[in-house]
Amino acid sequence: TxxxxxxxxxxxxxxxxxxxxxxxxxxxxxxxxxxxxxxxxxxxxxxxxxxxxxxxxxxxxxxxxxxxxxxxxxxxxxxxxxxxxxxxxxxxxxxxxxxxxxxxxxxxxxxxxxxxxxxxxxxxxxxxxxxxxILQDNDTHCFVYFTEKDASVTIYTNGQYVYSKSIEYSLEQIYDKYCESIGEKVDEKEFYTILESEGLKTTNNDYQQNFMKIFAEVFITINDIIIYAKRAFNLDTIDQMFIGSEKGPIIGLDDYSQNYLGLHSSDFNFNYHVTNEEWYTDQLQYLMLLSSFDYMEDESSLVNxxxxxxxPSFVNRASGQFIISTFAAISLSLAYPLVYLVGSYVNDAKIYALTIENNKLTTEANKYKKILSEKKNQIKGLDEKIKALSTTYDGKAKTLTAIYDKKVNYRLKSGTFHTIAGELDKFEVNVDSLKSEKDTLWLSLVSTDDRKFTEVIKYMSDTHFDEITEIDIERIQKDPGSNYYKGLLKVELK
Structure with missing residues (x-):
């Protein structure tokens, strides 16, 4: 600022x-x-x-x-x-x-x-x-501020600017009026030191009387401005006055505000929540700082x-745009051949990389092919051994099965013959002759009635269905020399 x-x-x-x-x-x-x-x-x-x-x-x-x-x-x-x-x-x-x-x-x-x-x-x-x-925006405020080159009265109501006017009482003009009133030029540094440190309550009688005279004129002028502003802008009252200067508060001005304006005034010196190491800083410096923050947030909020x-930035300058355009044109003219040149180098690099990768993979593949070949030979030898062992195993298994079958499942033929003989006798059927071959029996039957053959076959089928695979009588004929019937019965056991 x-x-x-x-x-x-x-x-x-x-x-x-x-x-x-x-x-x-x-x-x-x-x-x-x-x-x-x-x-x-x-x-x-x-x-x-x-x-x-x-x-x-x-x-x-x-x-x-x-x-x-x-x-x-x-x-x-x-x-x-x-x-x-x-x-x-x-x-x-x-x-x-x-x-x-x-x-x-x-x-x-x-x-x-x-x-x-x-x-x-x-x-x-x-x-x-x-x-x-920092201030509430629901009142009407009057700001009086003295600077070296200007003194102004500014009025705000409800937080909005209303009116401002300069008065002929800047700090320089007050100094000149003081010198004029005493008829001589006083030391400027001494004048401002007394004004800043003692103000209107100075113990120096000459300064006090002339200060009182000058500031009486100041407040008469301020009163005229307030009267005009209240009438012109329909203001009911001024709720608060703030008086200050760029050199610091002026002691004793509150009495003048009460006497000439009927208003209570306060020093124009606020807590801006800004760290500063000086005993006093021009309040307008603070206001410029805070206004800068407001402007950066919203440029339309302030007059500039x-x-x-x-x-402007390089890209927004005419020279910058010319340089950028020239560079772009050169780049475009070189772009076509550069694309193919770069593409060629890229392809060469890819081919080289792929060749190295291919060599590595070929070596790796040959290694695994050799391992697979060795494993196949091992598997072939093992298959031959397994085949030979399987043949030996099957032969022994069959032998053991046959032995077991003979020991466990072998049926004595004498028992079978006894059972058949009993059943034939039951149906009055006699046996003329008998022949046995493995599990098959041939019986030559003799009976006075050929129906007996049928009955005995049916009985044997029903009774021994779980032991007989097949039962059949091949032929039945009557003996011409007698009254007997003959038939050849075939019984195949399981």
């Missing part, structure tokens, strides 16, 4: 707000300043809400020339800010400054810093007291009268 009138500047870094010995160029710095109320003119205009947004800026410029009677032949720095309003019309505060005045103030500074990001009209610096909630913005 910098005061162009006193050339005093401060830097906020690492949460510490401290004065600077010298300004330097550094693109990381955000530089803010203010212009005194006496160096600007302002007005308030109302526009219909039906006006398109894109036409607002042009209309505000026209209104500024009309309302403030500006010379159409001259160019001015014009900036505006919209007032929060719910009325039918939109309300704007317009601030105007002459380029020559700004150049006189800021060109020497620009030589050092190369740019100035923000120049705020002094009356709008007080807005940050409300946005940062700067004519010295920082240079």
């Amino acid at each position: 910098l005061n162009a009138y006193t050339e005093k500047s401060y830097a906020f870094k690492n949460d510490l707000f401290k004065p600077l010995d010298k300004l330097t160029y550094n693109t990381s710095n955000f530089i803010a300043s203010y212009v005194n109320n006496r160096d600007i003119i302002s007005t308030t205009v109302h526009l219909s809400r039906s006006i398109p947004e894109e036409d607002i800026a042009d209309i505000l410029d026209i209104k500024a020339y009309e309302e403030l009677g500006l010379d159409q032949a001259n160019t001015y720095i014009i900036s505006s800010v919209e007032v929060e309003s719910a009325g039918e019309d939109r309300e704007y505060h317009i601030f105007v400054s002459e380029p020559e005045s700004l150049d006189e103030l800021y060109l020497p500074i620009k030589e050092q810093t190369k740019y100035i990001d923000l120049i705020v009209p002094a009356p709008l610096l007080y807005k940050t007291l409300y946005t940062k909630e 009268l700067t004519m010295y913005p920082r240079a």
Whole structure:
């Protein structure tokens, strides 16, 4: 933050707000300043809400020339800010400054810093007291502040700027009036020391009487401004006054506020929650710092009268765009052959890498092929051994099975013959002859009735179905020399 009138500047870094010995160029710095109320003119205009947004800026410029009677032949720095309003019309505060005045103030500074990001009209610096909630925005406040080159009265209501006016009582003018009243020029340093340390309650009789006379005139002027503002802007009352100066509080002004204005006043000295090691710092330096934060959050929240913005980034400069375009054109012209050249190198690199990988894999494959061949030979030898052992095993298993079958399942033929003989006798069937071969029996049967053969076969089938595989009589014939029937019975045992 910098005061162009006193050339005093401060830097906020690492949460510490401290004065600077010298300004330097550094693109990381955000530089803010203010212009005194006496160096600007302002007005308030109302526009219909039906006006398109894109036409607002042009209309505000026209209104500024009309309302403030500006010379159409001259160019001015014009900036505006919209007032929060719910009325039918939109309300704007317009601030105007002459380029020559700004150049006189800021060109020497620009030589050092190369740019100035923000120049705020002094009356709008007080807005940050409300946005940062240092003051409540539900009252009407009057700010009186004395600087070396200007003294101004500024009025806010409900946190919104209303009106401001400079008075002819800057610190320099108060010093001149004092010298004029005593008829001689006093030491300037001594004058300001007494004003800062003792104020209107100084024990020096000459200083006290002249201070009282001068500040009586100051408060008469302030009273006239307040009366006008209350009438012009429909203000019921001023709830609180704040009085201060860039050199520090002036002792004794509260009595004048009570006597001449009927208002209680407080020192213009707030807790900004900013660390500073000085016993007193110009309050406008703090307000510039806080206003910078507000502006960085929302550029539309403040009027900015700067004519010295920082240079655009390289890509936004005409020279930068030319260099970028030239480089792009050269790059495009080289792109086609470069694509194929790079592609060729890439393919060669891929082929080389794949060849190395292929050699590794071939060696690995041959290794496993050899192992598989050896395993196949081993498996073949084992298969032959298994086959020979299986043959031996099968032979022995069959022998053991046969032996077991003979021992366990062998049926004595004598028992079988006895059973068959009993059943044949039961049905009055006789046996003429009998023949046995392994599990098959042939019996030559003789009976007086051929039906006996059928009955005995049926009985044997039903009774011995789990022991007989097949039972059949091949032929039945009657013996011509007798009355007997003969038949050959075949019984196949399981």
